[in-house]
Amino acid sequence: MDTIYALASAQGKAGVAVVRLSGPAAHDAILRLCGRIPPMRHATLCRVSSDDGSVIDTALVLTFAKGASFTGETSAEIQLHGSRATVAALLVTLSKIPGLRLAEPGEFTRRALENGRLDLTEVEGLADLIDAETEAQRLQALRVLSGALGKKTESWRTSLIRAMALLEVTIDFADEDVPVDVTPEVIALLRDVTASLVQEVAGFAAAERIRDGFEVAIVGPPNIGKSTLLNTLAGRDAAITSDVAGTTRDVIEVRMDVGGLPVTFLDTAGLRKTDDLVEGLGIERAIARANQADLRVILTDGSVPDGVTLLDDDLILRGKVDLVGDDGPGVSGKTGQGVTGLLNHVCAALSQRAAGAGLAVHERHRQAMTSSKAVLESALDALEMGNRPTELAVEDIRQAVAILDALVGRIDVENVLDEIFSSFCLGK
Amino acid sequence: MFHVKHDSFDVVVVGGGHAGCEAAHAASRMGVRVALITLDPAKIGVMSCNPAIGGLGKGHLVREVDAMDGVMGRVADKAGIQFRLLNRRKGPAVQGPRAQSDRKIYRESMQAELALLSNLTVIAGEVADIVAEKGTITAVVLADGTNVATRAVVVTTGTFLRGMVHIGDVSYPAGRMGDDPSNRLAARFADMGLPLGRLKTGTPPRLDGRTINWDILEEQPGDDDPTFFSFLTSKTDTRQVSCGITHTNARTHQIIHDNLGRSAMYGGHIEGIGPRYCPSIEDKVVRFAEKDSHQVFLEPEGLDDPTIYPNGISTSLPVDVQEAYVRSILGLENVAILQPGYAIEYDYVDPQALNLSLQLRAQPGLFLAGQINGTTGYEEAAAQGLVAGLNAAQHAVGAAPITFNRSSSYIGVMIDDLTSRGVAEPYRMFTSRAEFRLSLRADNADQRLTPLGQEIGCVSGIRSDAFGAKMDALSRGRSALDAESWTPREIMGAGIKVSADGGRRTSWDLLSFPNVTFSEILALNPAHSDIPRDIQDQLWRDALYSKYLDRQERDAAILKRDEALLIPEGFAYDDISGLSNELKQKLNRARPASMAQAARIEGMTPAALSLLLVRIRPLRQEKLA
């Protein structure tokens, strides 16, 4: 097995850079660089030199024993001063040590997986965690990383296996005196799981937003201060502003962190009746895009802009409020009046939606949950209407379990039999 | 068929029980020279326990054995004195044929079937040793020192290895009541280092039917229209009879409870593990204390035999207690016990030591089948006998193994379960063990397996012809149903509910609707009445699940992929650092042949599977994070 190394922190100039090594030769490499192997898990200041004896840096070195590291392998971390030159010098030195090679992207994680330090859904969580930019994303990734999805699936599986066992008993032990009618309990179990699946799937939209960002569209007539507001929010000139109506024709996006949530503000073309073909297209697109957004901030001059149908959760604000001197709800990008209020409102509205986020975070999760819900509904239908034989209801449940198993595990018929035997008196 | 001087053979089958008979018959159908060596040839085909064949899952196995031209189905049909199709009110996938057998007819018919085989020799004797030279099987040695040369051996000694019978606190060595145990062979297996375990099972007292008060008991008749095991049988061969039904009561339970300390099982005399689905009456009374009554079926053992088998009250209590509790049961107040119930404890070989052809991994040419592998039941034994017999014949002539898979037969499910998971208790077949059971039906066992039998050459001309004719009729019927379609009006006119604005539908589509049977199709097109009745029924069964079969086929494809992910023989599980020691041990014992098998090992986690997978595949280059 190769020993791999890579820069673990971001590329470029930084206060500290971290280079990670993993594999059987990791500690030998440290010995070669530092002249000794510091005690495990003790941050130790070492002079790091290249093979010709020239000093690369004085760095903080951490070593991990096999079985007690992220990858599960013998490994080490070198925290050095984060100049490009220092990092480059260390990487060159490492590349010359026999048995060492630069890691492929994701290879540390893959080794962690291979060594049983993570399972697949946890890897998904880890990838999300590394990508997390905001607090909400971090918390969501941690939830997946901690195996919450696996645990939830396991609890569904337990209920479904119990339901199958109850039905199987009426099939495989038909000749024996199984007294109770199992259908009500099976129906209750299936309803519970279905409801829980529905809830998780409903939370998918929110979870997906947390991962990929919410969209807030700023909509309004031309020249109402949309672009200025966007620039103020962004803290830079993202959109071109001018007093000429119709300056913004395309949709301009600014991504930011609003109270821990990733939010993309969209500046859209001003809405008005126009004969200009290009501007007309921009307006159409603006309306379409705004309708897809999670939230719309509508800037008005007192009347609802052309082409907009108001929704319940639209935030309606008077644009360029500094000019009208109105103390009703309004905002001005120019003076900053009302901007904090606007952000608070957006944060509150989106946080409420984010709170509904479930364990289905990736499309893969959503699909599995949606399709198992569908087959469970078919099983419920068979049981409640009594129009199809029991083995078809069981087949539907088996299918649901198989789908969920594909998410995290796999079915084991012995479980079904275990349930049967612990619950019923069978046998002649 | 009886010889004194022994030639050399290609296959020697040890044991004349259900596994042994089927193995000998199968090997002989493959055209090799076969010897069946058993303690007492007069006892070939003896039913050690209940006088019945079939049931749920078990009936499926018998049909599959029959589809391969095996012998059990035909013999059971001959001996059948009461036929019942279980689960008549459920769909065909979970219906199982079952029949009470006349013990004597069963035994005699089995012996007659074997006598027909010119390349089969029956030898009376106890096999005491198996000889291998340089890893190759060369002979078996009988207790009297006789050497019988052979290339392959199938051992089917049932409950005989270090068998021990227990009745109350009395116990003595026996293979079953009235037979000596087989201890030398057991010792030989222990010497070979085979993983042996101990299991137990029990049987109820046998009653004298002439002393039962039948008049006050509920009668359970057979089906008016019997369902047979063999695809070649068309009528019953003997007079049909009914069974009786009675129940245990609070007093029965009290007697058993008061004497639990004297039961072999509960007095601590037995260490082996018994089957949960065939619990003794002691077990039932203790584990399900809240129930104050259990059903007892009174099953005749034969037409001219007064013996009654009381199904549901197997026991290892002392004889006087057996008498007391039996007589507390309605209708049995004055009953005479002909033979007491007993428990038997025996050695079995952990089937994880076998590969999919039931050959010992550690000794090529040596095959094991039946109860010796930790199973229970005649049908399970016969099905394994078939597999081992076919493969022993293949081995003898140096041909490739014949294996069965989970997606096409119950036989495949059983062999895969046994060899990949081993047994924690005596293994019995259930329909719920077969994840593809909608396609693995008793009614289509021939459609699934007879072509395989024809291909390997173990199917007679008579069966081949009958099968060919049936398949032709089925495919003609299917084409006719596919070729015609009907408007919603016409369909509703035939009494089938469909939405009025739907499109045209073929007769085949309609047949796959729940609640549509062939009679509605006949209402649409009376011309189909020239399709024979049995073909109509079979078309309906095939259509009924067709919507689900697509899904099952997809799942089967996934399974095939997992089965194709082979784990090299001798793979070093100990080197996988992320695996728990417990899982390493289990994997080392089971030595799964593929990822699919590994997945079924008890306690296997998704994380452990992914570990294994990444190790057996060349490292994939894809990004994970």
Ligand SMILES: Cc1cc2nc3c(=O)[nH]c(=O)nc-3n(C[C@H](O)[C@H](O)[C@H](O)COP(=O)(O)OP(=O)(O)OC[C@H]3O[C@@H](n4cnc5c(N)ncnc54)[C@H](O)[C@@H]3O)c2cc1C
């Ligand atoms: C007491 C008892 C209770 C049972 N209860 C049930 C039950 O409730 N439900 C159920 O499904 N099944 C039950 N069974 C099991 C059923 O009888 C067996 O599963 C089935 O018969 C096994 O078939 P077999 O071919 O493996 O072995 P068997 O039918 O036991 O046949 C073994 C054969 O091997 C021969 N033999 C043994 N040793 C040698 C040797 N060294 N050399 C030559 N020949 C040898 C014997 O003579 C015999 O012919 C019970 C069995 C017993 C004995």
